[in-house]
Amino acid sequence: MSESKLDERELRNALGGFATGVCVVTTRRPDGKREGLTVNSFSSVSLAPPIVLWNLSLRAPSAQAFRDAEYFAINVLAADQQEISQRFSRPAADKFDGIEEALVEGLGGVPLIEGAVARFECRVHQLNDVGDHLVLFGQVERFDQRDREPLLYHRGRYRSLTE
């Protein structure tokens, strides 16, 4: 079937059948401003060297900040962090305002979210423009993890393993 024959709504529905975890990707701009957004496009790519990727919409207000970034962090959210996910999935002047107690500073001054299931601190390895998204590959320089229930996403809804 040719590309133009695909129904975008149907395609979105079909893609939504792929259950994922939920992450907040964070960075810090050279002027000090923190940026972050909720993503479910995170994936591991390589173990040696340790490379991960995620996809960023070119239409996202934060797109330029991540295109220019040297470091970013992937914060894999826990089941009790749905509010954090919602906060970071809407444009805002400062998404970090009011959650200082849940933040620590990582490599490159990038904010890390406390209570996450896992955190991967990455140096940008490669960027690829693909269609309407930017694919960001990061080399993991530091990571940590804790034994917590993950937040899940499926068919446009948050889920948990124990549901």
Ligand SMILES: Cc1cc2nc3c(=O)[nH]c(=O)nc-3n(C[C@H](O)[C@H](O)[C@H](O)COP(=O)(O)O)c2cc1C
């Ligand atoms: C569960 C979930 C997953 C998402 N995954 C992505 C993603 O992989 N890439 C992306 O660019 N936006 C994704 N979004 C949308 C962004 O979070 C949203 O557009 C956000 O406002 C972008 O941040 P910004 O406005 O600061 O640029 C997702 C939203 C949700 C709720």
